Amino acid sequence: MAFVTFLNELSFPSGQLNAHDAVAVVVGLVKTLRALKVIHADTALHSSVSLPNIPLGEGLWLGPVMSAGEARDEWRYIRSIQNRSPFTAGLVNPVGGETEYQHGGVTAAALGLSHALGTLAVSFPTEGWLHATINVQRLHLDAKGKIDEDTVSVVHVAVPEHIATNEEWIRSAWIAKVADGDELWQRRAELFPHLKFRPDVEAQLQVLKPGDVLLASVGTALMDIELALSTWRPSDEKYPAFKTRVSPEGETRSRMFRWKDLDGVERDFDLHSRYTPGAGRVHFWCDRRDGTATVGHVGEKLPD
Template identity: 25%
Template sequence: MDFDLILNELSLRNPAPNEQVAQQRMSELIKTIKAVKAQGVKVSLRTKEDFHTIILAPNYPLRHWLNDADQVERLFIKTLATKAPFSTNIANPEIQEIENNVSLSEFRHQGEIAIGLGIAYVLNTITINTIAISLLSQECWDSNHVKLEFRCLDEYGEMISKIVEIIHASRSSHVQEHTSLIQQHQERIYQNVSDGLEVWNRREELFPNLEFCDVVRKQLEDIRTGQLELQPVVSILFELHKCSKDWNNGYFNLDGYSVEESGESKPTLDKYFKERTFRCPDGKDRLFDRHIKLRFCNWRIHFFAVKPGQVIIGYVGRHLPTVKHTT
């Protein structure tokens, strides 16, 4: 499931005075989106209209900015998943009603109808995976929350109005203040994994900072729906994913993470090294000495930290044989 970023169309109504300011605004928007992605989630940008038709400054549409932007920013925008209009792939009728018939139910910001901000509010009443984002075109958007007036008709046809607050970001620093929200989104995704086959099929989405040996596929596929080991395995893989994401240099240290790590004794490695040697995705055979313990079920997850950015999972299953315990 994507983490939806809803682009506030009101922040596009004040084009920058010149191309240089427009470029600064786009750089800040990209930093904001990247800050969300850095939390380890896959993002999708929802817009009112085609994102690439945005006018950033007089005679300076986004397509001209693409010609001027550096290669990294240009590639980021081109590869960013965008959806327009807002309700694309959203089946909830309440959301589509707000977008298509604002006369019955509407949101306003400082008196102006706010479609995108309203969609963000409604989505967050249903799910926990939405943040409204704005181009930093006015001071009012320089905030991690935005207040809206919500108007709708009650069951008697009377207009009611209330002030609501939405989660918002226009700077990367705002995203840091929403870390707990994003973590809730992640936890929800992992809790909804149904079985080990789904873990394998979605491994690149769920654990983008981990690699998996081919032998792990069968081990994960054997974990059935409702099996007690499923959620502990998913949780430990998530902890290894987080640690891998944070690993920049030096030793791959798991201190401070919710895992119990061990290594093997020399006698065990001397006798059972073959049982701990696995063919890795790069074609190399490696000895997977380090492992995480799942004590309640006597399972182990063996991993190999090659270098920052490359942590490989080699085994998921029951305790491998040792000199003290042969089964």
């Protein structure tokens, strides 16, 4: 399943651009997409028009400009990204016929879809779009014919630095699109590159069914550990800087969590994070040798 993003049509370059400047704008977009694919290798970019037909100012279009030879590598790269245009193809009224998103008084189709579907908006690095979030107006026509309006924020990238700013959201948002615990297990290496799992965890994850509220809780708990590991410097720090409560078991209970690691060596898995509802626990062991962690248990708190 691809990580779907929407290309903001309001960021398409406008006005008078020479070919060199037009190429530079596209190269900027490619840099952002390359940085995004480090996190999600299966990124798909959906646009309102096919990529070759995207306007780059007056009288210029992306296909002819990029195929002229100044940036052929970037042109090959951008063509390699899965693209659907128009981006409403295959989407059954995702926003709703009574709802419209606007930015600056202009309909914002891609930004609206990104917000409605809970995914990422991508822009060309043009004036007005160099922000990691974009506020848009959401207008909704209620059953009485009255228009309600509110302002919502769309997570957005236009330069590689925005991906660093939004990295936690970009990683975590994908958890919501995992269908069930079996998919979570099957895609564990992709979603959690710094986590390894004892074989027992497979069955513990596979009991999580579609629609189970615990699915999102478990996925978020694992992602919180993954994000902490991704910035861990084991040579300088004993443990990662966890953003949620992580603690070891007390002396008496800690003996219960001495289990064999994947290499057959017994290790202490008493370090744990928590999730709800219930008394959910993720027990793991941090490996300072390579900056990873092995997960030994995902489930309810084990009784004494």
